[in-house]
Amino acid sequence: MDTLSTQEVHPNKASLRTFIQTLIPALVTLVAVVPQIVEIILDEVGKANVALPGWLYVALTGASVACAVVAAIVARVMALPGVENNLKKIGIGTKPKEIDKTPPPEGYTPAH
Numbered sequence: 719m720d721t722l723s724t725q726e727v728h729p730n731k732a733s734l735r736t737f738i739q740t741l742i743p744a745l746v747t748l749v750a751v752v753p754q755i756v757e758i759i760l761d762e763v764g765k766a767n768v769a770l771p772g773w774l775y776v777a778l779t780g781a782s783v784a785c786a787v788v789a790a791i792v793a794r795v796m797a798l799p800g801v802e803n804n805l806k807k808i809g810i811g812t813k814p815k816e817i818d819k820t821p822p823p824e825g826y827t828p829a830h
Contacts, residue, residue, distance in 0.1 A: 722799070723812035729797035736793035737786045744782035752778060
């Protein structure tokens with residue numbers, strides 16, 4: 719009996735979770751890392767009293783959201799049953815591999 723994974727049953731929820739899981743670190747990176755990198759670049763350029771335009775921060779935030787949207791789309795595609803079957807074949811599907819439940823032969827004793 720082959721049951722569907724929760725990602726296959728609720729692909730939109732899986733995509734939304736992936737969107738949120740991607741957006742949070744992208745925004746943290748944008749807030750914590752990007753300003754330090756920009757500051758270093760501005761210092762190295764020559765302290766020319768250059769101010770970054772306000773639209774640049776909006777563009778970087780948009781790029782973070784775009785990354786999260788792409789990740790959500792990929793999650794949605796990976797939740798398709800056909801894709802899930804192929805992922806399962808290579809060992810990275812959402813459902814665990816089925817274990818062979820064939821009983822051992824009579825009189826079998828493990829060697830260890």
